[in-house]
Amino acid sequence: MKYYNDKSNDAAANVLFMLFQMFMILTVYGFAYTSLVAVKMTVAKHGLTFITYLPEVLAVIGYPVVMFKTMKMFKAGKKLSAVAWMMAWASVIIVALYAHLSQLIVN
DSSP: OOOOHHHHHHHHHHHHHHHHHHHHHHHHHHHHHHHHHHHHHHHHHHHHHHGGGGGHHHHHHHHHHHHHHHHHHTTTTTTHHHHHHHHHHHHHHHHHHHHHHHHHHOO
């Protein structure tokens, strides 16, 4: 007969959370790369400066910081909050990148 074991459940939750983090970073980086390519084409077409790449660079640098903070939240026992914060920041970053692109394309 097997008994309930919190240690193995926590280890499994940590593995699942890390897999989810990998999926989310690949998703955000995929959008950031697509945005970076679109900005590159816009810079070449309109002769804009290098500062146009700033939102994409901030997204690529900032999201791992968010993931580190959410990992600390997860290990502190706030599992649902950590997942919600990670998904919320991913959506904010993706929407901000597309808002940046829409401003470049319109102008």
